[in-house]
Amino acid sequence: MVNSAYISLGTNLGDREYYLHSALQAIQNHIEITIESYSSIYETEPVGYEEQEHFLNMVIHVNTKLSPFDLLRVLQDIELHFGRERKIRWGPRTLDLDILLYNQENIETERLIIPHPRMTQRAFVLFPLYEMNKDIQIPTLKRPVSELIDELQDREGVRLWKRRSGEDVFELFEN
């Protein structure tokens, strides 16, 4: 069975664009994952731990035969390959790959929680997700992403950085 998943990408250390493109390539190269669509790339102010550089964030939609647990393992291997170290909670990182949604499933285990437990309060996740699919439902809440955006406490600090202009072509966004 082919499953539909949304994955968020984040980076705020080193050559941020290199890490995003490398992660996309590594995901695309996996034989059991196909990237169906990409959001634009957003530059975002850090949330949670504020004494750090701005992030680049984006969301992708993939089809995969992998279970959610196998998908998590693949993403964690890619994070590690690109030098991810876990030092400070919500602190700086070369690459962070989170599973936001997996079909319309609700999973609650020690290793994996889907929908991602903090996604509904994170403008840096909801804006790119909304760009890709305005009607997508968050299964635990049974509400569309558009309503969550309306209710966000803090929607500042998320700026379009590179607009998606083709299948995998990004153009610098001119203000």
Ligand SMILES: Nc1ncnc2c1ncn2[C@@H]1O[C@H](COP(=O)(O)OP(=O)(O)OP(=O)(O)O)[C@@H](O)[C@H]1O
């Ligand atoms: N939906 C999910 N996607 C990715 N990791 C998850 C998910 N649910 C639970 N986890 C677990 O969270 C652990 C910590 O992940 P990570 O270090 O990326 O957290 P973080 O990025 O610092 O913070 P946050 O989880 O708030 O984004 C992982 O080891 C993983 O087992």
Ligand SMILES: Nc1nc2c(c(=O)[nH]1)N=C(CO)CN2
């Ligand atoms: N703007 C922004 N802030 C964050 C991010 C992120 O990807 N973007 N990731 C975090 C830990 O997952 C903590 N804070």
